[in-house]
Amino acid sequence: LIRVAILWPEEWNQALEEASRHFFQDEKDIPAMLRAVEPLHEKLEMGFETEHEREFIKSYGRDLKSSAEFLRKFKETGQEDDIHQAWELYYTVFRRLCKDMQMVKHMRLERVSPALLNAQNLALAVPGTYLVGHPIVRIGSFESHIKVIGSKQRPRQITIRGSNGKDFQFLLKGHEDLRQDERVMQLFGLVNSLFAQERETNRYDLSITRYAVIPLSQNVGISGWVPQTDTLHQLIQEFRKQRSVLLDIEQRLMKKLAPDMEQLTVIQKVEIFCHALSHTTGQDLCKxxxxxxxxxxxxxxxxxxxxxxxxxxxxxxxxxGLGDRHPSNLMLDRASGKIIHIDFGDCFEAAIHREKIPEKVPFRLTRMLIAAMEVSGVEGNYRSTCENVMRVLRDNRDSVMAMLEAFVHDPLINWRLLTPNQNDVPESSSIASNSDLSSIDGSSSQGSLDGSSFLSPPLLTEKKLKRSDTSPSSALKGNIRAIRASFSDGSVIIAPSRSQMKKTLPTIPDDKPQEYDNDDQNMSNINEQLNNQKLRPRAMTEGFLKNWMDAANKKDDPDSTTVGSIQTHRERDRELMQKLRAEPGAANPEMLNQRALAVIERVNDKLIGRDFGGDESLTVPTQVQKLIVQATSYENLCQAYVGWCPFW
Structure with missing residues (x-):
């Protein structure tokens, strides 16, 4: 399963990204670059074991072997010309890999792992099915057809046939550490048992939907496939597409008034935010x-x-302390209407303590969610359920704290508690989608399909890299990931100049909120006006745009500015974990313990009602009221990362 989750092309793709970051950005950290690529060269020399690996060697083996020879010469002579020659070959390989990987939508198990295909009638139970006192459903076989989901990490949808004849679907994830997600599922199990014991919560059948999470290694795991569900992002996207409404209409309205919104004061951001809300109804999810x-x-x-x-x-x-609750991390059950959360990478208020674009809200309670509750809003079932749930958690504080203390002090995952890297950027719901949002020149952007977003890498300058260039480092300008910004036809996205970004755009009359009905002429006029603007290519996400603008402010010639890569928290986790493994003394136990104690103290304060300061504990209704006010505050929402979609 680990072999299937991360194939050789993806291993090399990730290794070359990391190596380029060390060599071109970290002041030519050549030892780190070599540590990234040498293990894969050694694996390549050992030969292939599957048909897929044989084809990889046939396609890329010659260039990779030549690059390994240049690296060997560099280690002997120390001549940088050799390492530049190696990078010319790496660049060629990386460009081909990116193109080939995007074309892969399906796999056959016999080509990528014959051993797994031949594994039948195993003693292992199907993940997530084992229950004490019930018959064991064992793994009968693995379906030979594998679907590759086209999001950034390219997870695989696999099917396991159980001994009872039923098929069980799972998501096989590579490049992600699911150990924390597994612990969160255990916490949800405890909470569900507490709800079942309390009369008030049991009366309303309150529970949290759980799914199986099985870590296979530090960067590979299996999560259960939740059937008959759609993310909120998908539902809103489908609803607006049917009515010819721009998916990112709120974002465009804000950009029209303030192209450099990140530089505004909070008061100004609130004004821009309210302007966008006043011209859209926010009734999408309700309808x-x-x-x-x-x-x-x-x-x-x-x-x-x-x-x-x-x-x-x-x-x-x-x-x-769960964060990163963008619309692609919330799913709606088609049958029951229940909300299901996925992706628990940001826990213990990690998103709130981020250096870049920290979250200000305790949980997601935006206008679309409130509108979907209909006439009562937050004053009906929502508030009473919040109070009942908080009362149960506070009454069973000792049980919850015992679980979370073991969670925090777990040596396998407590390294996440270290101070976040200042370069981290929140993962987000991709506003642009490959199905209905295309860039200005007609090329489509990469959409988010499983809760992770495709963050656009830095862009190449207008001059493309040619093999005849004297030094690839001058054209790469810091990161080989720039290749992903190029279109399939080989053309390259060029960042707009600051003068273009600040062109005056037509204003929208301040009238009543616009409805989404097909016969509404006002909304059609807004869509037409926005479509006629020369906005940035939609393949550029807001995360990249912010960095691009920041970098442009520091340069005299913004058109020639190239920005370094943006790291998601998953990439940051991998690098931090590698560092901790490589340096035994790097994970200071005292530092970890201090952070763990601070986390435990913060959770304890929440469970006794002292999370808002003061010596006296708040009552449950008062605590819930303060949290709702915080979560719905425009002042807090307007400061959120635009990919979090606070206007939804």
Whole structure:
């Protein structure tokens, strides 16, 4: 399974990204660069074991062997010309890899892992099915067809046939550490048992939807496939596409008034944020729930389940310090209407303590979620459920604290508690989608399909790299990941100049909020006006745009500015873990213990009602009220990362 999760092309792709970062950005850290690529060269010399690996050697083996020879000469002579020759070959390989990987949508198990295909009638239970006192459903076989999901990390959808004849679907994830997600699922199990024991929560059948999470290694794992669900991003995207409404209309409205919104004061950001909200209704999710229900009784049941499940996870997520709740990390069950959360990489308020674009809200409670609760808003089922859940958690504080203390002090995952790297950027819901949002010249951007976002890498300058160039480092300008910004036809995205970014755009009359009906002429006019603007290519995400603007402010000629790569928290985790393994003394136990104690103290304060300061504990209703005010504050929401979609 680990072999299938990360194939040789992806291993080399990741290694070359990391090596280029060390060589071109970290002041030519050649030892680190060599540590990134040499293990793969050694693996290549050992030969292939599968048909897929044989084809990889046939396609790339010659160039990689030549680059390894140049690295060997460099280690003997110390001549940098040799290492530049190696990078010319690496660049060629990387460019071909990016193009070839994007074309792979399906795999056959016999080509990538014959051993797994031949593994039948195993003694192992199907992941997530084992229950004490129940018959064991063992692994019968693995389906030969594997679907590759086209998001950044390219997870695989696999099917395991159980001994009972049923098929079980899973998501096989590479380049991600799922050990923390596994612990979060254990916490949810404890919380569900507490809900079942309390009369008030059991009466309303409150529970958190869980799914199997099985880490296979530090960067590979399996998570259960939740059937009959859609992310909120997908639902909103589909709803707006059917009505010819721009998916990123709020974002465009804000950019029209303030292209450099990141430089504004909080008061100015609130004004821009309110302007975008006033020209859109935010009724998308509300109407989705209504339109997808067969009758009013089913709609009422789904709306109630939606409200209660959202409130339950709001309180539990707050205690856990769960962040990064963008629309692609919240899923809606088609049958029940319950909200299901995925991706638990940011826990213990890691998102709040980020240096770049920290989150200001305790949980997600944006206007679309409130509108979907209909007439009562947060004052009906939502508030009462929040109070019931918080009361149960506070009454069972000792049990929750015991679980979280073991969680925090677990040596396998407590390295995440270290101070976040100042270069980290939150993962986000991709506003642009490959299905309905294309860039200005017609090329489509990469959409998010499994909760992770495709962060655009730095862009190449206008001059493309040619093999005849004297030094590839001058054209790469810091990072080989720039290749991903090029289109499939070989053309390169060029960042717009600052003068282009600040061109005056037509204004929108300040009138009533615009409806999304097909006969609404006002919304059509807004869409037409926005479509006619020469905005940035949509393949550039807001994360890159901010860095590009920051870098442009420091340069005399912004058109020639090339920006360094943006790291997601998953990439940061991998680098930090590698550093801790390479340097035994790097993980200072005292530093980890201090951070762990601070986390435990913060969780304890939440569970006794002292999380807002003061010597006296707040009552449950007062605590819930303060949290709702915080979560719905425009002052907090307007400071969120735009990919978090605070306007949704």
């Amino acid at each position: 989705v729930l209504w339109l997808k229900s067969k009758n009013s009784e089913m709609w009422l049941d789904r709306r109630t389940n939606f409200t209660r499940s959202l409130a339950t996870m709001s309180m539990v997520g707050y205690i856990l």
